[in-house]
Amino acid sequence: xxxxxxxxxxxxxxxxxxxxxxxxxxxxxxxxxxxxxxxxxxxxxxxxxxxxxxxxxxxxxxxxxxxxxxxxxxxxxxxxxxxxxxxxxxxxxxxxxxxxxxxxxx
Numbered sequence: 001x002x003x004x005x006x007x008x009x010x011x012x013x014x015x016x017x018x019x020x021x022x023x024x025x026x027x028x029x030x031x032x033x034x035x036x037x038x039x040x041x042x043x044x045x046x047x048x049x050x051x052x053x054x055x056x057x058x059x060x061x062x063x064x065x066x067x068x069x070x071x072x073x074x075x076x077x078x079x080x081x082x083x084x085x086x087x088x089x090x091x092x093x094x095x096x097x098x099x100x101x102x103x104x105x106x
Contacts, residue, residue, distance in 0.1 A: 006030050049074065 006027055007018050024031075051059065056070075063070045 004022065004026070007015060009015060059070050059073060063073045066073065
């Protein structure tokens with residue numbers, strides 16, 4: 001009988017295929033105890049955003065066109081709003097504030 005070895009891959013798909021057809025107990029002698037955390041929690045805070053279905057679909061379409069996840073698009077938009085798209089680190093949307101001032105004067 002041919003002996004299988006644990007795969008040396010980072011591919012989730014490849015590992016999933018392997019473990020779909022193999023049993024962990026068959027590899028007990030190849031396993032080693034992890035001495036440090038394997039999964040490190042994210043450093044940032046998580047937020048939940050509820051959107052109407054039509055807006056969520058529109059966001060998905062935008063993300064798909066960019067080849068990224070919806071959360072990546074949202075994160076980019078939030079950072080642009082917080083810091084401005086120029087990357088200067090200044091308060092964003094100076095043009096919006098100018099418009100607000102004009103409205104107050106008029």
